[in-house]
Amino acid sequence: MKFRIPPVAAAVVFAILFAFSPLAATITDSRQRVYSPAELQQITRLTARLLSENHYRKLPLSGDLSHRLFDAYVNRLDPGHLLFLAGEVEEWSRRYRDRLGSDLRRGNSSFGTELYRFYLQRNREFRAFAEEMLAKPVDFTVDEEIETDRSKAARPATRAEMRELWRKRIKSDLLALRLLERSIADESKKGNPSSPAADGERKWEKKTPEEKIRTRFRDLANLVEQREPIAILGLYLDTLAQVYGPHSSYMPPQEETDFDIRMSLSLTGIGATLTSEDGLIKVVAIVPNGPADRQGELKVNDRIISVTGENGETTDLVDMPVTKAVQFIRGPVGSKVTLTVLPGAKGRNAAPVRITITRAKVELVDSAASGSVREVKRADGSVCRVGVIMLPSFYLDVGALRSGSGSVRRCSDDVEKILEDFRKKQVDAVVIDLRRNGGGSLPEAIRLSGLFFPTGPVVQVRDGRAHSELESDTDEKCVYTGPLVVLCSKLSASASEIFCAALRDRHRAVVVGDTRTFGKGTILNVIELSDAMGIFVRKYPAGSLSLESAMFFRISGGSPQQLGVAADIVLPSLSEELEVGEMFLERHLPWDSVEPVKFDDCDPAFAERILRLRENSRKRVAESPRFERIRRRAELLRRYRKRKTLSLNEEKRYREYRLDKAFEEANRLLDEEGEKGKTEADPILDEAAAIAADCASGSSGRSTGETAP
DSSP, X not given: OOOOOOXXXXXXXXXXXXXXXXXXXXXXXXXXXXXXXXXXXXXXXXXXXXXXXXXXXOOOSSHHHHHHHHHHHHHHHXXXXXXXXXXXXXXXXXXXXXXXXXXXXXXXXXXXXXXXHHHHHHHHHHHHHHHHHHTSOOOOOSOOEEESOOTTSOOOSSHHHHHHHHHHHHHHHHHHHHHHHHHHHHHHHTTOTTSGGGGOOOHHHHSOHHHHHHHHHHHHHHHHHXXXXXXXXXXHHHHHHHHHOTTOEEEOGGGOOOHHHHHTTEEEEXXXXXXEETTEEEEEEEOTTSHHHHHOOOOTTOEEEEEEOTTSOEEEOTTOOHHHHHHHHOOOTTOEEEEEEEOGGGGGGOOOEEEEEEOEEEEGGGGSOEEEEEEEEETTSOEEEEEEEEOOOBOXXXXXXXXXXXXXXXXHHHHHHHHHHHHHTTOSEEEEEOTTOOOBOHHHHHHHHTTSSSSEEEEEEEETTOOEEEEEXXXXXXXXXXXXXXXXXXXXXXXXXXXXXXXXXXXOSEEEESSBOOOOOXXXXXXXXXXXXXXXXXXXOOOEEEEEEEEEEOTTSBOOTTTOOBOSEEOOOSGGGSOOSGGGSTTOOOOOBOOOOOOOOSOTTHHHHHHHHHHHHHHHHHHOHHHHHHHHHHHHHHHHHHOOEEEOOHHHHHHHHHHHHHHHHHHHHHHHHHTTTOSOOXXXXXXXXXXXXXXXXXXSSOEEEEEEO
């Protein structure tokens, strides 16, 4: 049986394609149900069959899949290669590696359960070792280091080697907490009001670093020891799903994502999308105009290590699953939550900072398309009026669409209204900013594309059975025909890439920004397992399965998958330095292509025109102090990324932190000086507007890039 979703439902699913961890902020709090062995067996068998029959990547339940699942599950339980000995993994491999696929066909998940039990036992040993080590003084004057990433390192061969890794791990955690105390003390002496010490006495802050580590182990033990059989099975089946593709997942009933909340465009909390990476809660997206975005300090790639409520109680989030962590981050509207964060821009050696955010109901419709007009001064003194459209997502109120409501909020309608307003204001060119647009509705990407050309193909879709469909805009109405620039980044994904590629391929728009977009070119199909059980089976909550069921292709033939959409004009940016994109995700689907389709070329002289636009932009960027500051920050980011080890010598590690902080402070002062008197501090958007002004003047004269809001 093939489970396909109708076009409207496809739009719902497509909206989450950029979220690595699906909507962690919408956790279902249902009473735990006790599952019988027969039910767990049925869930296992059904999940495995649906994946093997419906995923775009055809992987039969046989040898190759068994090997991949074995490796993935072992690494999921022990990502840092700290808990399992090499010989132990070899023994499990001998017993299980070749049989996991055939076991799944029968509904047998014994490997997942057995390895989890061993993981529990080894965690108990790790905790006992930590208690023994924490009872004695630790020498922080020894000049030794710890690897920042052990995911590719060899597993320990002996228990002595394993215990040495444990010692360094615990010592590093202790040192991080000691450095936090030192930095708090230093900032307090300077009278810094953002210092955690200035927030008042809190129980967690009164604890010694040793007590905090003990609390962390206790909380982790409570979590892993109390996990129910359905949750353990969920961990194993989710690993199986990710063997097929990085965006595929299985979620047991108590952890299911509430897609209705997602597509109603509202959620409660701080307005951030989170994932779990290397035991830390990582920010992968900030909801535009949400509480975190308005507060301004929390950034993408920041890692949240603890959360403090208004009552002063602090919860350590290290090694906590994101589905549990968000329960502490969320809270009543109007309440405040304080996050202790390791800034992502400073890498693993970052000193923690405290960020307080007032929770709110985040209405994503408040992040709808918005428009503004700015005046760009050309070199000859003339002024070009450039309309700028900020589009955070390709949103569509699917709930209203399903109910037959007469009022359906959709981004294409909102953008059309903005373009009509631009026409009245007589703008000379338009910029569409998609830098933070992680995707959305496929139908909306098609409708929005059609606002800029009369009719024609937009995107090709091919499912796992090689069945292809061509999606076209059939509305002859063309709302805007003037010069157009699309501004993208490595965070622009899925529907953004479809829209961007459709306009770029027909030479309708100039693409500006990072070297490439994210590279997300697949559709997710969401299946409720209880609905797939058949009419003769007693229905019960069985969780949901998301799988990549189809791939998008450009009208020119290539797919945005993995490689993204290349920019015509590349600008310096910090996002360019991030290792973000489909190509960095394990087991991503490879790039592919289909036959191109016929489409109109809107500008036969496009290649020649791009050369002039690119040269004008290069000169402006080279002369810009603001872009020079971006380049300096990018260099700092590259320095952090190259670090492979951390010092376990307290003075050496603290000196590194102070030097990095001094460098950042110097950059901040440069920014304040350079932006004095300005209300806009977005040089990338300013340059995109200048490029649009060049387009409007035929690039006959270079714009200065000076803008007024």
